Amino acid sequence: MTSSLAVEIIDPDLADKAATLADRLVEERLASRISEQDPTLWGPDAEAEAAIRLAWTALPRTSRALVADVAALAAELRAEGVDRVVLAGMGGSSLAPEVLARTAGKALTVLDTTDPAQVADALAGDLERTVLVVSSKSGTTVETDSHRRIFEAAFRAAGVDAASRIVVVTDPGSPLEVKATEAGYRRVYTADPNVGGRYSALSAFGLVPAGLAGVDIGELLDQASEAATVLATDKPRNPALRLAAAWGAAHASGAEKLVLADTGSGITGFGDWAEQLIAESTGKEGTGLLPVVVEGPQAAGFADAGPDATRVSIGPATDETAISVTGPLGAQFLLWEYATAAVGRLLGIDPFNQPDVEAAKKAARALLDNPETDTGSARPSTVDGEVEVYAAPGVLTAGAGTLTEALRTLVAAAPHDGYLSIHAYLNRIDDASAELLRGELARNTGLQTTFGWGPRFLHSTGQYHKGGAQNGVFLQITGGHDEDAQVPGRPYTLGSLQLAQALGDGHVLIERGRPLVRVHLTDRLAGLAQLMRAVQELPH
């Protein structure tokens, strides 16, 4: 990991345009005003929300007390033989700790799934040695609440005192805090409520699970503190202003996608964290920046990006890079947060709300309450081997009788500067090969292509799909289950929740006129192989 924070704009045309914009941001004193938490920067409509969302600028300082506190809890747990950390949290409540743990090479099991087999695998670890961190700002997120219920019951069944093994991170006064106090959970960390989920990497949400997993969170805060001064400075060299200006200039020239590739940053999985920050913050009111996280600089979508996309290296520049961002992880968290808030002003949107996320949650809840209302997708349009194809009326042409033809029809519905988004409601570990579909589809369609695990992406790019530029087409993948799990105290299983989340988001996208095809893999392994073959046949 490089020690100094830098943003280089390699593309000369972009550099010129960005310099002009950066000068404007300097004149407006944007950096210092963000650091001073000025809520008026995003216009009158955004002011009330911004007034309760800017405390992240002070986190490098205000989070300091957590370092010793979390170290003491980790030592206490270790002394009791508890050294396995499982984190239940969605979006901003798990993405940062996951990057932190992976980068430091520390074990952290992240549960941001409703896949029954993936949850069963997490339960199959040694519960005698396990502490569950339940992280939820709102304290109401259904996935996280389900994980808490399932683990609590499993601890009990294993003869482990459940309350002593559950640590909570939440906002003060949330239903989760109330529950934790009632149940006598081991520890409750209340975070600063004036920090939004996706800006919470340096708060208790990032630091508690990462610190318990053994990450050096003191060093992380040192890196962020060092960067805080430069990021608050109204100078054209301020890396956050440079990054925001480059993004803003690219967007104004018609490149609404940012293709993010790691080019040797030394950070593992940063793109997944940045993806939520950028997509959920900017993708609204029909505009925004769509992050496209790719496997590396050689991946389809990066080297061959067209004029609708800007190539951003996380790490040193390669021959194709337009913008490169380097620096230590603690500094980068803060840099990207400043840049995202700043570009929100350039785009004229409120970077702190997520107005379109609720629609999918509501549709999923409605389906769970009344599963019989799901008439639209009850019957497959086509069955091809291990794959059932479901499509909204009018999406598939009459002849689309095979999987390849269905995919071809879906792809043909995308405008040339649109995008294809794959939503895999599968097991992130056992069905990991699904991720290979992204590169293969991008290569074979020429479209910028994103990949997200459902329901994880619903708390990330899900906002953009519904709120951003309406030029996406969507491929949902669902799968059969060999096992399922009842959520204790709730009238649903994880499997039914997972399907309701897929169908719910599908309904919302279809309602908004987006072309969508769902493929259901009756046998996951065979179905994924078949899907890959169908994608490879696309160009022929």
Ligand SMILES: O=P(O)(O)OC[C@H]1O[C@](O)(CO)[C@@H](O)[C@@H]1O
């Ligand atoms: O921390 P919570 O309240 O459980 O929310 C998790 C995630 O869900 C979202 O609200 C979107 O659904 C994200 O913004 C957030 O990071």
